[in-house]
Amino acid sequence: MDLILVNIIDGLVTGLLLFMLSAGLTLIFSMMGVLNFAHASFYMLGAYFAYQISIALGFWMGLLLAPLIVGVLGAGVERYGLRRVHQYGHVPELIFTFGLALLIEELVQFIWGKNQMAYFVPDALNFSAFAIAGNSIPAYKIFMIFISIAIFIGLLYILTRTRVGMIIQAALSYPRTVEALGHNVPLIFMGVFGVGTALAGVAGVIAGPVLGTFPGMAFVLGSIVFVTIVIGGLGSLWGALVASLLIGWITTFAKSYNIEMADILNGIGIGTPENLDESLFRDFWTITSPQIADILPYILMVLILIFRPSGLFGKRHS
Amino acid sequence: MKNITKLGVVSALSLIVGASASFAETIKIAFIDPLSGPFASTGANGLHQFEFASDYMVNQKGGVLGGDTFEVVGFDNKISPKESLIQLQVAIDQGIRYIVQGNSSGVANALTEAIDKHNRRNPDSRVLFLNYAAVDPALTNEKCNFWHFRFDANADIKMDALTDVIVADENIKKVYIIGQDYSFGKAVSDAANKMLGEKRDDIEVVGDELHPIGKVKDFTPYARKIVASGADAVITGNWGADMLGLGKAIIDNGFEGPIYTYYAAGSGMTAAFGESGKGRIRLISQGSINPIGSEEARATYEAFEAKYPDGNIDQSRIFNVIGMLATAIEEAGTADDVVAVASKLEGMEYDSMWGGKLFMRPQDHQLIQDMHVGVHTDENIDFDYDQSGFGIVNESTIEMASMDSPTTCEMKRPE
Numbered sequence: 001m002d003l004i005l006v007n008i009i010d011g012l013v014t015g016l017l018l019f020m021l022s023a024g025l026t027l028i029f030s031m032m033g034v035l036n037f038a039h040a041s042f043y044m045l046g047a048y049f050a051y052q053i054s055i056a057l058g059f060w061m062g063l064l065l066a067p068l069i070v071g072v073l074g075a076g077v078e079r080y081g082l083r084r085v086h087q088y089g090h091v092p093e094l095i096f097t098f099g100l101a102l103l104i105e106e107l108v109q110f111i112w113g114k115n116q117m118a119y120f121v122p123d124a125l126n127f128s129a130f131a132i133a134g135n136s137i138p139a140y141k142i143f144m145i146f147i148s149i150a151i152f153i154g155l156l157y158i159l160t161r162t163r164v165g166m167i168i169q170a171a172l173s174y175p176r177t178v179e180a181l182g183h184n185v186p187l188i189f190m191g192v193f194g195v196g197t198a199l200a201g202v203a204g205v206i207a208g209p210v211l212g213t214f215p216g217m218a219f220v221l222g223s224i225v226f227v228t229i230v231i232g233g234l235g236s237l238w239g240a241l242v243a244s245l246l247i248g249w250i251t252t253f254a255k256s257y258n259i260e261m262a263d264i265l266n267g268i269g270i271g272t273p274e275n276l277d278e279s280l281f282r283d284f285w286t287i288t289s290p291q292i293a294d295i296l297p298y299i300l301m302v303l304i305l306i307f308r309p310s311g312l313f314g315k316r317h318s
Numbered sequence: 319m320k321n322i323t324k325l326g327v328v329s330a331l332s333l334i335v336g337a338s339a340s341f342a343e344t345i346k347i348a349f350i351d352p353l354s355g356p357f358a359s360t361g362a363n364g365l366h367q368f369e370f371a372s373d374y375m376v377n378q379k380g381g382v383l384g385g386d387t388f389e390v391v392g393f394d395n396k397i398s399p400k401e402s403l404i405q406l407q408v409a410i411d412q413g414i415r416y417i418v419q420g421n422s423s424g425v426a427n428a429l430t431e432a433i434d435k436h437n438r439r440n441p442d443s444r445v446l447f448l449n450y451a452a453v454d455p456a457l458t459n460e461k462c463n464f465w466h467f468r469f470d471a472n473a474d475i476k477m478d479a480l481t482d483v484i485v486a487d488e489n490i491k492k493v494y495i496i497g498q499d500y501s502f503g504k505a506v507s508d509a510a511n512k513m514l515g516e517k518r519d520d521i522e523v524v525g526d527e528l529h530p531i532g533k534v535k536d537f538t539p540y541a542r543k544i545v546a547s548g549a550d551a552v553i554t555g556n557w558g559a560d561m562l563g564l565g566k567a568i569i570d571n572g573f574e575g576p577i578y579t580y581y582a583a584g585s586g587m588t589a590a591f592g593e594s595g596k597g598r599i600r601l602i603s604q605g606s607i608n609p610i611g612s613e614e615a616r617a618t619y620e621a622f623e624a625k626y627p628d629g630n631i632d633q634s635r636i637f638n639v640i641g642m643l644a645t646a647i648e649e650a651g652t653a654d655d656v657v658a659v660a661s662k663l664e665g666m667e668y669d670s671m672w673g674g675k676l677f678m679r680p681q682d683h684q685l686i687q688d689m690h691v692g693v694h695t696d697e698n699i700d701f702d703y704d705q706s707g708f709g710i711v712n713e714s715t716i717e718m719a720s721m722d723s724p725t726t727c728e729m730k731r732p733e
Contacts, residue, residue: 003542003546006542007539007542010536010538010539010542013538014535014536014538105354109358113359113362113628114358114359114361114362114363114585115359115363115585115586115628115704116359116559116562116585116586116587116589116590117586117590118586118589118590118592118704118706119590120592128572131572133546134545134546134572135542135545135546135571135572136570136571136572137571138570138571210536210566210570211535211536211563212559212562212563212566212590214356214359214559214586215358215359216355216356216357216358216532216559219355219356220356220532220533220535220559221535224535251539252538252539253539255529255539255540255543256539256542256543258527288527290527290529290539290540291499291528291529291530293539294530294533294534294535
């Protein structure tokens with residue numbers, strides 16, 4: 001029972017981190033129709049910039065400055081890169097972002113090398129907030145939860161309660177109409193791209209000390225972000241949140257409990273074959289949940305695409 | 319020391335001869351390991367150490383065979399066995415005769431099979447496989463062949479030494495074993511279960527599990543299970559980003575006991591563990607860095623630091639690979655006939671500058687050497703890792719570990 005509570009907190013941290021990445025990506029995707037392969041690379045840049053700044057000015061300045069730099073870089077990429085490629089259609093855009101992801105990874109390796117960076121949790125947060133049955137919850141995790149929730153509330157407020165948000169929402173569904181009404185849609189695109197990448201930067205800044213800052217960090221997180229926005233539904237902030245939390249909890253619980261496939265199959269009335277060693281499905285029978293934890297989100301995505309192609313909260317049908 | 323002096327004399331001689339003989343050739347060594355992706359740092363650091371060792375130990379001392387120099391060529395295999403076979407073919411096509419690889423026994427298993435097949439079919443372009451870090455015991459047992467030499471201690475030898483230290487600690491009653499889900503992770507788990515059971519039957523293995531390699535974003539759920547199991551110590555064979563992620567998660571989430579590892583040092587890892595890992599992370603390795611094995615080793619390490627200020631010699635066995643290869647080529651009198659070189663490597667006794675004697679066991683091509691268990695700390699450090707002030711200090715040494723360990727290898731030598 002104690003462990004369930006701990007897992008709920010751990011899953012929440014994982015989910016909220018994923019949310020910060022997917023929130024920006026889902027807005028960018030639905031607005032421009034671009035699958036931004038480089039999104040996770042901006043997450044990595046956030047971590048590296050923050051590491052570099054933290055050496056000179058401390059963690060908190062890193063948290064403040066690194067996302068800003070990443071956001072400006074992101075806006076620049078949209079303004080001078082994507083916008084030019086846009087006229088040639090979606091495939092060149094896709095290839096552009098894919099190339100950008102590779103380029104950023106190489107650049108990071110060129111500047112910082114291939115080693116793990118010694119990027120630490122700030123001393124002010126480097127203690128155990130509380131413990132549940134010997135499992136300590138680091139204060140830093142509580143801090144991560146609060147930052148992510150604050151960002152979610154802030155985004156929700158801007159998107160639903162302000163004029164800017166209304167125009168963005170309108171541009172999500174009917175870009176041509178909004179343009180016809182005299183709004184500067186390219187500027188909105190650039191702004192959304194900048195804010196989206198800045199959010200990825202924030203995620204990188206706060207995840208770097210916990211999950212490690214190394215050139216492979218974008219690669220490890222890259223594909224799962226796309227899964228999140230497909231499950232949540234394109235362009236939906238709530239969808240991104242629910243899908244992120246769902247993935248966070250599913251993977252955390254699957255890893256924490258050794259549920260064996262044989263138990264599940266026996267439970268639904270299928271008997272274990274007598275000669276398991278010779279059985280064609282031996283590997284299938286001996287699967288445990290931690291082994292498949294990381295592919296469960298992909299299975300969920302396939303199911304969502306079959307039964308609800310627009311995602312959990314998606315509205316627009318293409 | 320004898321061989322090194324001999325090497326020195328020969329190379330000094332060759333300097334004089336080499337000056338007049340201008341037909342010196344380059345002996346190429348193909349380094350097939352990950353140079354991109356999640357394990358890029360491990361691979362790149364290995365490559366640096368190979369390049370430095372070749373240059374410092376061979377080329378600067380006049381080369382071998384009267385002036386032939388070593389050149390290490392890096393091939394990126396992206397840690398994939400499939401990609402490795404392609405790179406192997408590229409290397410062979412370039413006329414390279416010596417293959418070094420170490421990261422992932424999955425790759426090593428694929429390479430040793432492919433090389434065995436290639437050498438049988440193409441007697442004119444045979445290659446040797448010098449394995450410097452892949453430690454799946456199968457490579458020197460049922461899958462052994464004449465072309466494969468292992469310079470690292472295999473997982474069983476390491477576990478034998480590690481469990482000797484663990485059973486000596488009366489406070490350890492419960493042990494948790496965790497590793498990456500592939501042949502090496504499984505080998506570590508099997509060896510730990512078997513040896514702990516044999517050496518002290520009151521030790522209980524409270525957890526034994528494998529996780530996907532290079533794919534886990536957050537190790538927190540695993541750390542929770544370890545704490546919940548009430549384990550006194552953790553054993554893991556993890557390496558690269560998986561080792562750092564696991565170690566950090568275990569320490570951050572409230573585990574108090576020691577963590578016994580194979581590879582938790584260098585490549586930025588020592589710096590990233592820093593203060594939090596002090597006295598907690600323990601490491602089985604060969605070659606003594608703190609205290610340094612010999613004055614020659616000290617000079618070598620200082621020269622390495624001068625060339626790579628950010629670098630570490632975290633795989634001192636790489637220097638043994640180069641030293642022993644150079645000696646074997648010198649003794650065989652040729653670098654082209656790999657059968658002759660391999661025959662010299664077999665049974666070779668070599669004094670390592672990192673301390674102790676090395677013996678390449680002829681029956682299975684497993685190098686027998688001293689093993690050390692060290693601890694991650696910032697006290698009594700001669701040479702730190704990652705410029706962090708932290709390093710690994712020896713706590714216990716097992717001389718010529720597992721010298722008489724059994725092998726199922728039936729070595730087939732070429733006619």
